[in-house]
Amino acid sequence: MHVAGAVALVTGGSAGLGLATARRLAADGARVVVLDVNQPLDATVLSDTVLFAPTDVTDEADVGRAIDLAESRFGPVRLLVNCAGGGGTPGKVLRQSGEPRDLAHFVDKIHLNLVGTYNVIRLAAAAMLRAPAVTGERGVIVNTSSAAAFEGQVGQVAYAAAKGAVNAMTLPLAREFAPHAIRVVAIAPGIFGSERILEAWPEERRAAITADVPHPARLGEPAEFAALVVSVIENAMVNGTCLRLDGALRLR
Numbered sequence: 748m749h750v751a752g753a754v755a756l757v758t759g760g761s762a763g764l765g766l767a768t769a770r771r772l773a774a775d776g777a778r779v780v781v782l783d784v785n786q787p788l789d790a791t792v793l794s795d796t797v798l799f800a801p802t803d804v805t806d807e808a809d810v811g812r813a814i815d816l817a818e819s820r821f822g823p824v825r826l827l828v829n830c831a832g833g834g835g836t837p838g839k840v841l842r843q844s845g846e847p848r849d850l851a852h853f854v855d856k857i858h859l860n861l862v863g864t865y866n867v868i869r870l871a872a873a874a875m876l877r878a879p880a881v882t883g884e885r886g887v888i889v890n891t892s893s894a895a896a897f898e899g900q901v902g903q904v905a906y907a908a909a910k911g912a913v914n915a916m917t918l919p920l921a922r923e924f925a926p927h928a929i930r931v932v933a934i935a936p937g938i939f940g941s942e943r944i945l946e947a948w949p950e951e952r953r954a955a956i957t958a959d960v961p962h963p964a965r966l967g968e969p970a971e972f973a974a975l976v977v978s979v980i981e982n983a984m985v986n987g988t989c990l991r992l993d994g995a996l997r998l999r
């Protein structure tokens with residue numbers, strides 16, 4: 748599918764990987780609606796062709812309003828890039844005292860990373876069905892997983908479970924949507940230098956993790972994530988799979 752001229756929804760598009768994706772899709776000629784609970788960190792991303800829709804991805808009415816905005820201002824939605832999510836504060840299942848951690852710690856991460864992603868998929872896919880297929884394709888959905896889905900670290904049970912489920916959804920979604928000419932792909936980043944990570948992680952922590960990245964031994968650039976999103980959109984054979992984007996990093 749061509750990016751130029753397509754209408755795209757980018758969740759979590761106000762920061763990090765989502766912001767880079769919104770910027771790249773717009774630069775390549777897409778019209779973009781950013782769905783986020785926060786305003787864009789860099790307001791210059793907004794323009795006549797990049798609109799902001801205040802949206803909690805777990806909220807049906809919010810997502811519905813964002814889709815309405817995209818359709819009324821730009822036309823039929825063809826692209827969805829789900830970036831809203833995050834690991835939040837890690838926490839072991841058992842506290843040092845031996846007491847079990849509160850259930851909310853697990854439920855909140857599943858709700859944002861898995862339920863939120865699913866919620867936008869179901870509503871956006873229904874919107875895509877309203878558009879005619881162009882050159883054999885109707886839409887593309889790209890979800891953001893994580894290396895943690897494969898090598899979840901201690902304290903990341905909830906996040907790993909949520910991202911593992913994002914991966915597990917990919918093939919059944921791709922199969923279900925195939926008759927509608929909609930592809931579904933997941934990207935599992937290693938460690939990327941979003942503003943959040945650059946701010947929150949001290950230099951020593953960044954140096955320790957990049958020492959584990961075989962090549963290139965550095966954090967990924969959000970623009971490199973965006974570049975893979977564009978490749979996935981433009982290559983019609985990429986479907987029903989999860990692509991790692993991690994410089995061969997395997998988390999320990």
Ligand SMILES: NC(=O)c1ccc[n+]([C@@H]2O[C@H](COP(=O)([O-])OP(=O)(O)OC[C@H]3O[C@@H](n4cnc5c(N)ncnc54)[C@H](O)[C@@H]3O)[C@@H](O)[C@H]2O)c1
Pocket residue numbers: 758759760761762763764765782783784785802803804805830831832833834859863891892893894935936937938939940941942943944
């Ligand atoms: N940065 C990394 O190293 C890395 C690695 C692996 C996976 N990921 C995944 O990539 C995605 C983006 O990560 P990032 O580092 O760019 O994060 P980020 O924190 O920089 O950006 C996430 C964005 O999502 C928004 N958001 C949070 N909750 C939301 C909600 N309920 N509804 C709508 N928007 C919401 C935030 O406001 C923010 O703008 C996440 O799913 C994350 O789990 C990131």
